[in-house]
Structures are given as C-alpha cells and as structure tokens.
Amino acid sequence: MAGEYAICKLRELPDGHHRVVRVGGRELGVFNIRGSFHALPNLCPHQRGPLCEGGVSGTIDYGPHTDFKLAWIWEGEVVTCPWHSLEFHIPTGRCIAFDDIRLRTYEVRVVGDELRVVI
Amino acid sequence: MSTDMAPVGRTAKRRETLAELFVVDADVHVHEDPAELAEYADPPWDVALREIATVDERYLDLPGMSPRAEYRVPFPGGSNRRQIVTSAREMREGLDELHVDQAVLFPDHLLSLAMVRDPAFATSLARAYNRWLHERWCSEESSLKGALVVAPQNPVAGAHDIRAYAGDRRFACVYLPGSGLKTLYGNELYDPVYEAAAEAGLPVVIHSVETVYPAFPFQLEQFRTSLAVHALAHPLSMIANLVNMLETGVPVRHPELRIGFMEAGTAWIPFIANRLDKEYIERRREVPLLQERPSTTMRRFYYGTQPIEEPERRADLVSMFDLFDGENCAMFASDWPHHDFDHPQHFLGLPFSPEARRKIMGLNAAAFFGLDMPR
Numbered sequence: 001m002a003g004e005y006a007i008c009k010l011r012e013l014p015d016g017h018h019r020v021v022r023v024g025g026r027e028l029g030v031f032n033i034r035g036s037f038h039a040l041p042n043l044c045p046h047q048r049g050p051l052c053e054g055g056v057s058g059t060i061d062y063g064p065h066t067d068f069k070l071a072w073i074w075e076g077e078v079v080t081c082p083w084h085s086l087e088f089h090i091p092t093g094r095c096i097a098f099d100d101i102r103l104r105t106y107e108v109r110v111v112g113d114e115l116r117v118v119i
Numbered sequence: 120m121s122t123d124m125a126p127v128g129r130t131a132k133r134r135e136t137l138a139e140l141f142v143v144d145a146d147v148h149v150h151e152d153p154a155e156l157a158e159y160a161d162p163p164w165d166v167a168l169r170e171i172a173t174v175d176e177r178y179l180d181l182p183g184m185s186p187r188a189e190y191r192v193p194f195p196g197g198s199n200r201r202q203i204v205t206s207a208r209e210m211r212e213g214l215d216e217l218h219v220d221q222a223v224l225f226p227d228h229l230l231s232l233a234m235v236r237d238p239a240f241a242t243s244l245a246r247a248y249n250r251w252l253h254e255r256w257c258s259e260e261s262s263l264k265g266a267l268v269v270a271p272q273n274p275v276a277g278a279h280d281i282r283a284y285a286g287d288r289r290f291a292c293v294y295l296p297g298s299g300l301k302t303l304y305g306n307e308l309y310d311p312v313y314e315a316a317a318e319a320g321l322p323v324v325i326h327s328v329e330t331v332y333p334a335f336p337f338q339l340e341q342f343r344t345s346l347a348v349h350a351l352a353h354p355l356s357m358i359a360n361l362v363n364m365l366e367t368g369v370p371v372r373h374p375e376l377r378i379g380f381m382e383a384g385t386a387w388i389p390f391i392a393n394r395l396d397k398e399y400i401e402r403r404r405e406v407p408l409l410q411e412r413p414s415t416t417m418r419r420f421y422y423g424t425q426p427i428e429e430p431e432r433r434a435d436l437v438s439m440f441d442l443f444d445g446e447n448c449a450m451f452a453s454d455w456p457h458h459d460f461d462h463p464q465h466f467l468g469l470p471f472s473p474e475a476r477r478k479i480m481g482l483n484a485a486a487f488f489g490l491d492m493p494r
Contacts, residue, residue, distance in 0.1 A: 047461075047462045047464070047465045048462070048464065048465075049462075053199075054198065054199055054200075055196060055197070055198075055199035057194075057195045057196030057197075058195070058196065059196060060194060072194070078196065080196055080197055080198060080199070081198070082198050082199055082200035083198070083200065083460070083462070084198070084458070084459060084460075085197055085198045085458065087196075
C-alpha cells in the first residue's frame with residue numbers, strides 16, 4: 001500500500017547503523033549514513049538473498065577515474081549481500097558490479113522524533 | 120550473473136516447488152573443530168590437535184591443520200553471514216530452509232588435507248575425522264550422509280578405513296581431496312583405494328578447493344586475486360585429475376567404481392571432453408585401455424553443479440548441460456554454508472525440462488550415492 005510508514009524512533013537508528021523493517025507489505029533496509037537516511041529493498045536481485053542483513057562498509061575502486069591508483073571509497077555507504085557478497089551503493093541503489101542493475105530507493109523522512117519511509 | 124531473471128510464476132504451466140521435489144544436495148560442509156577431533160584421534164596426534172585448537176582460525180584457514188597459505192590483503196566488508204556449521208542439528212535446520220531432503224557431508228579444513236606435509240598426521244587426521252563424522256553427524260541425522268575422507272598421503276591406510284566401514288550406510292562415498300595434491304588420482308598408488316571403494320559399493324568423489332601454494336595446481340601464486348585463483352584452482356584440479364585417471368585407465372581397471380567430481384562448476388566438462396576426443400583420434404595407441412572416445416567414458420562420471428555458472432542468457436546453461444549429457448550425470452550441490460553456495464531455488468528457476476530438473480536435483484545423486492529414493 002502506498003503511503004508513509006513509521007519505522008522507528010530517530011534515536012533507535014544512530015549514525016552508522018542500519019536495520020531491516022517490514023512496512024506496507026515490504027521488507028526494507030533502512031540506513032543512517034552520517035545523519036542522512038536511506039532505504040532499499042531487503043532483496044538481492046541475484047539469488048534473492050536478504051541483502052540488507054549484510055554488513056556496511058566502504059569498497060575498493062581502481063581505474064582511469066582514480067588515476068589508476070587503488071582507492072578506498074564510499075566509506076559507510078556500501079551494503080554487501082550476506083549470501084554471495086554482491087555490493088550495492090546505498091544512497092543510489094546502484095549495483096557496483098553490474099551498473100545496469102539499480103535497486104529502488106525509498107525516501108526516508110524525519111517527522112518529529114520519528115523516522116518514516118515513503119512507499 | 121543472469122540479467123534476464125524472470126519472476127517465479129510467470130510460466131503458464133505451474134513448476135514443481137522445492138517442497139514437492141526430491142532434493143539431494145551432493146555437497147555441504149561440516150566444520151571440524153580440532154578440539155573435538157582430538158577426542159577421536161590416536162595418540163600422540165590428539166595432543167597436537169588440542170594445541171592446534173588454541174590458535175584462532177579464519178575461514179578455511181587454520182595454522183597447523185589447514186595449510187592454506189592465505190596471503191591476501193584484508194579490507195573491511197564482504198559477507199557477514201556465518202559460513203560454518205558446527206552440529207548435525209544446525210545443518211538439518213539450515214537444509215530445511217533450503218528444502219533439501221538429503222545431503223552428503225564434506226569437511227571444511229580437511230579440504231586442504233592433501234597439503235598436510237606429515238603423512239602420519241594426515242592419516243591420523245583423516246581417521247579421527249571419519250570417526251567424529253560418523254558419531255557426531257551421520258548417527259544424529261539419518262538424512263545426512265558422510266563422505267569418508269582418505270588421506271592421499273597414505274592410500275593403503277585409506278583402503279583399510281574404507282573396509283572398516285564397508286556396509287555402513289551412514290557413509291555415502293569416499294572423498295578424495297583434489298587440490299594441493301602431490302600425486303594425481305590416475306596413479307596406480309591409489310589402486311588400493313579404488314579396489315576397497317568398489318568392494319564396499321562406495322563411489323569416490325574428488326572435491327577441489329582454492330589452493331595457492333606450493334602444490335598443484337602450480338603457478339597460482341602468480342595471481343593477485345581470489346577472482347583468478349578461485350576461477351582456476353577448482354577446474355584445473357578437476358581437469359588434471361580426470362585426464363590423468365583417463366590416461367591410466369582408472370575407469371577401465373576398476374569398472375565397478377563410480378567416480379564423481381565436485382565443486383568446479385560444469386563449464387570445464389564439455390571443454391576437456393572435446394579436447395580429449397580430438398587427441399584420441401591421433402593418439403589412441405597411447406591409451407589402448409580406453410577403447411572408446413574419452414567423452415563417452417566421461418558420461419559415466421558424475422559431476423556436482425556448484426558453483427553453477429551464471430551466463431547472461433540463462434538458456435545457455437541448459438545448452439551447456441546438453442553438451443555433456445548433464446541431465447543424466449549432473450548432481451545439484453549447494454556447497455552450503457560456504458561463501459559461494461547455490462540456493463536450490465536458483466536452480467529451480469533455470470529453464471530445464473521438468474524431467475531434467477527432477478534428475479539433476481535429486482534422482483541422479485540418489486543413484487550415484489545409493490541413497491534411498493523418495494516414497
């Protein structure tokens with residue numbers, strides 16, 4: 001059902017934390033990255049693993065855009081599927097290995113002391 | 120990874136569900152704790168195993184017992200899932216979630232058994248593991264069947280162990296470590312193992328692992344990444360052992376022996392079958408034992424599916440299975456709970472015929488391992 005759904009209290013999701021919630025008939029992962037909130041489906045498009053139960057970290061990059069220097073990027077912005085380690089960039093929903101795969105991202109609002117997700 | 124993944128339930132005719140199918144998992148992994156193995160080990164190796172147990176272990180990497188020589192540089196991140204299973208009950212619960220009816224148990228650390236340098240320790244380790252597996256796992260859950268490990272460092276002792284358990288249905292096969300091997304499995308040194316296995320009615324399964332150094336497959340230390348080493352170590356181990364077994368005529372010299380290959384995917388099978396058939400035309404006189412195309416002999420071997428290839432077009436996988444008659448010799452394997460396990464639901468979604476699906480997901484393995492068929 002479309003609408004705005006309460007997730008939890010603001011203080012229950014501190015910076016650097018994430019949790020999986022069931023709202024509006026969906027399972028979503030909600031992330032607090034340095035005070036900015038994001039939500040993704042808890043479903044990996046690879047083999048349907050519980051993506052957002054995975055850990056959050058940065059990742060490694062290398063190529064012409066890093067001047068061919070190994071770089072640690074996106075600290076705290078990458079969730080890794082616990083099943084087969086496919087990585088996703090949380091703010092954009094972009095699958096890092098397969099650029100053509102994008103997850104739907106959901107808007108998360110702070111209303112008073114509450115977090116809400118818009119579906 | 121496939122990019123043409125169709126949602127389940129779109130086809131007009133309803134596909135059998137996992138709950139309805141008879142699913143045999145030809146390869147799952149138990150975690151052998153050295154302190155537990157010590158209880159089953161002959162002296163003085165029990166002392167060594169208790170000492171090994173005082174050292175912290177990492178994934179398939181335990182100094183003294185599992186000589187992985189892991190030199191990769193670690194960065195944070197990666198899967199946070201628990202990738203070990205430590206009891207029969209935990210395994211049964213995990214497999215219930217995967218809808219697996221019966222499974223064959225292979226080890227964790229003893230995947231690297233061929234690289235243990237002291238043959239006496241390797242032999243004792245195999246023996247302790249078999250006792251432990253028999254008592255702590257296979258006797259606890261009748262749907263879990265053991266793979267009886269043979270230390271390739273001592274084939275005569277391995278043959279003795281096979282005979283000691285002959286007729287015990289808790290073991291479904293003999294496991295031969297396929298990587299880090301000094302002498303490939305075509306060598307006549309292993310004839311006692313093959314004779315004992317054939318006598319006991321047990322198939323032998325060669326199972327590979329990601330090895331780096333210092334044994335076969337050679338030169339993998341030149342590669343910098345696991346992407347390279349993992350992609351090569353498994354199929355190279357299989358190809359080398361299979362080719363060596365064919366050139367020395369293992370399947371001809373031991374016609375009753377059933378032979379399986381586990382954990383290298385399946386793409387290597389049509390590749391090497393075609394290469395060998397080509398050579399056979401010109402060089403038959405070098406292998407007069409064979410008396411048929413190598414690919415014909417290879418169709419009597421069995422092959423685990425995991426880690427299953429994921430071509431962009433899923434139908435390509437079905438075509439590839441056709442190239443080696445996979446419908447009749449491939450066995451679904453998940454490799455649970457390891458990092459690259461294949462979920463049965465994923466296999467179920469592949470565009471095989473219903474009959475091929477039933478065979479690959481259960482019936483072929485039941486025939487190969489001699490398991491009880493569903494009622």
